[in-house]
Each structure stands twice: as C-alpha cells, then as structure tokens.
Amino acid sequence: GAVVSQHPSWVICKSGTSVKIECRSLDFQATTMFWYRQFPKQSLMLMATSNEGSKATYEQGVEKDKFLINHASLTLSTLTVTSAHPEDSSFYICSAGIYEQYFGPGTRLTVT
C-alpha cells in the first residue's frame, strides 16, 4: 500500500515558539492532504484540508493564522504551529489518498 511519512515523530518546544511538521506521500502524488489532531484517549478531529497550489481549507473553530498549512508540492504538506501554547500539545496526524486515505505515523507535540 501507499506510504505517508511524518517528520518529526515527536517534538518538544517552548511556549511562544513555532514548530513545523512535515507530511510526505512517499510513493504517490497527493493534490490533497488532511491534517488531524488527536488528544489523549480521544478520536481524530479534522483540522484542515491541504490543497496543492492553493489555500488550505480549515474546519470550523480552527485558527488559520495559528495553524499555517503549506502544500508546496504534490508530495509534501507542512503544518506550522505558530506561537505555540501548552494547550496545543497534542498528536498531529496527516493523511493522503483519494479512494483510500493513508495515514502518517503522527507527530507528538509537547509545548512546555
């Protein structure tokens, strides 16, 4: 099956700093990717749809100026958490695919 990777797998940053998370489709091209957030013992919540060559589409309640998404190529989407706060600590997961979504392994973000 198709493979989606994420980098880094975990990151710790200080409050007020920004952190970038990468999502790559390794063996297929993806014009659309999705970013999800998952808090401990909870389900995945869709944050935004990343569109190659155009602006991302954000779900209701997700601050687009705080969670910057850039889909620079057909195999790479990045999520930048700006001015991170402890409440942004979470597990961030991306997915890509058309008929079937393939999920990345996730990135654990801890903001201290």
Add this chain to the structure above:
Amino acid sequence: TQLLEQSPQFLSIQEGENLTVYCNSSSVFSSLQWYRQEPGEGPVLLVTVVTGGEVKKLKRLTFQFGDARKDSSLHITAAQPGDTGLYLCAESSGNTGKLIFGQGTTLQVKP
C-alpha cells in the same frame, strides 16, 4: 453535520471473550470505514462498507452495515491481547477524501 456515535467508548475484557462495537449516525452514510489505531501510531484501515446490509469478515472480525445505512457494527470473536487498541468508525465526506470520525472505542484485552 454528520454525527457519528460510537459505543461503548471503553471496553476491557478477558482473552477469548467476544465483543461488539457500534457506530450510529444521525443520517445516512454514503460509505463507512473502520480503523484500528495503536498508541503513538496513525490509524490503519480495516474495512470499507458501502451497501446496506453488507457483511464483511476479516479473520475474527465481522463488520455489518445496517440496511438503512445509518449504523454499523464490528464484532470480534475470541478476542486476543493483540486486538487491544482504539477502534474508530469514519465516514467519508463526499468525494474529497475528508473523513469524519466517531468518538472511538478503546479496547483492552487482558491475557
């Protein structure tokens, strides 16, 4: 907005027992997917059901899609510790690939 309700949210059973997880919607599913997620990893697709009344089997897992396509169930026979994980149902929103997930069912199978 489609709302997916899963039950139960937590389940702790002994090895060898059977269990059923339910996923219900306020409206008709176009199609429904079941995923399994282990801690620290992304979800992995188990099955997609599309047709009302459909039944699919994956080894000891049996998936059913309600006739009206508003509910689905996952039944595990003779659960094993390796079945431990978070089970998620999800509906695809249109043809975009966007998924809306249920709350999830955390399953713990004790040896």
